[in-house]
Amino acid sequence: MQVPLDGLPERVTIYEVGPRDGLQNEKAIIPVADKAEFIVRLADAGLRTIETTSFVHPKWVPQLADAEELIGALPGTDAVRRPVLVPNERGLDRALANGVTDIAIFASATESFARRNLNRTVDESLAMFAPVVERARAEGLWVRVYVSMACGDPWEGDVPIEQVVSVARRVMDLGCSQLSLGDTIGVGTPGQVTALITALAEAGIGPDRLAVHFHDTYGQALANTLAALRAGVTVVDASAGGIGGCPYAESSTGNLATEDLVWMLHGLGIETGVDLEKLAATSRWMAGRLGRPSPSRVVQALSP
Structure with missing residues (x-):
């Protein structure tokens, strides 16, 4: 049953991260054909922004060493945006050489995570990203930035909002x-x-320029998403089947499951363009490839 609530958007854009953030932690290498089918099936379920892979050095994320091959295996389409994560200028060179039009970079709100994830201080990482963004924009690319550890850090504890x-x-x-x-x-x-979204708006970064990326370690991902929607955010990151985490933060568990998000949004009368049945079937299919059940509650509930 759909029961709308006041103060929520009519439509939400789901930024699907399963193929990149979801699969990057998997120790067993997933064949390129399976990754490509995963992305095609996600698009067929109605997802229109799908973060596909990362041009990171294979030494750091072996699962994504096949980035060029994967992009080459995907059908051409203007209907689906396929951003890729770009860690530095070498990654940008690879993205441009492969015709990528949307990229993401990955910053940290804390020094501890910046050193572990980027092997740099926060200042050094921003200096590294400056020419990446400048060149990307000059080439007409759309650029997203992740700011990780926005709510807490396993080494530093609570992260001040002003930081x-x-x-x-x-x-x-x-x-x-x-x-x-x-x-x-x-x-x-x-x-x-x-409080964080309010503070960002006061600093000149309104909710129209924000997305939220929640992990469900303490079962708060959907509650936090609803708070973000009430604060004006209309872009939400999620991972099909709830797969994924962060390889540099051991306490990080799975991402918010896309199916769980869609169930809540549709129940609130919010449009997503996603076919939930097709999406859940896709996640069950990928769970079979991974050899374990999907952690998504909705996928489990809709399973035969």
């Missing part, structure tokens, strides 16, 4: 189009999310 806002402001000033707030270890709660 997140400072990093966000600096990285958006480089010329990025969209900022995705990452609760990388899933410790955020709705009040914290609301």
Whole structure:
């Protein structure tokens, strides 16, 4: 039953991260053909933004060493955006050589995670990203930035809102189009999310330029999403079947499951363009390839 609530958007854009963020932690290498089919099936289910892979060095994320091959295996289409993660200028070179039109970069709100994930301080990482964004925009690319550890850090604990806002402001000033707030270890709660989005708006980064990326470690991902929607955000990251985490933060569990998100949004009368039955079937198919059940509650509930 659809029962709308006041103060929510009519439509939400789901930014699907399963093929990249979802699969990057898998130790067994998934064949390129399976990855390509996964992306095609996600698009067939109605998802129109699907983060496909990353041009990171294979040493760091072996699962994504086949980035060029995967892009070459995908059918051409103007209907689906397929951003790729780009860690540095070498990654940007690879993206441009493969005809990519949308990229994402990955910053950190904390020094500890910046050193573990990027092997740099926050200042050094932003200096590294500056020419990436400048060149990408000059080439006409759309650029998203993730700011991870936006709600908490396993080494530093609570992350002050003003610290997140400072990093966000600096990285958006480089010329990025969209900022995705990452609760990388899933410790955020709705009040914290609301306060952070409010503080960002006061710093000149309104909800129309934001996305949210929640992990469900403490079961708060949907509650935090609802808080973000009430605060004006209309782009939500999610991973089909709830697969994935973060390889550099051991306490990070799976992403918000796309099916769980769609169930909530449709129940609120919010349009997504997603066919839930097709999406759940796709996640069951991928779970079979991974050799374990999907952690998504909705996938489990809809399973025969």
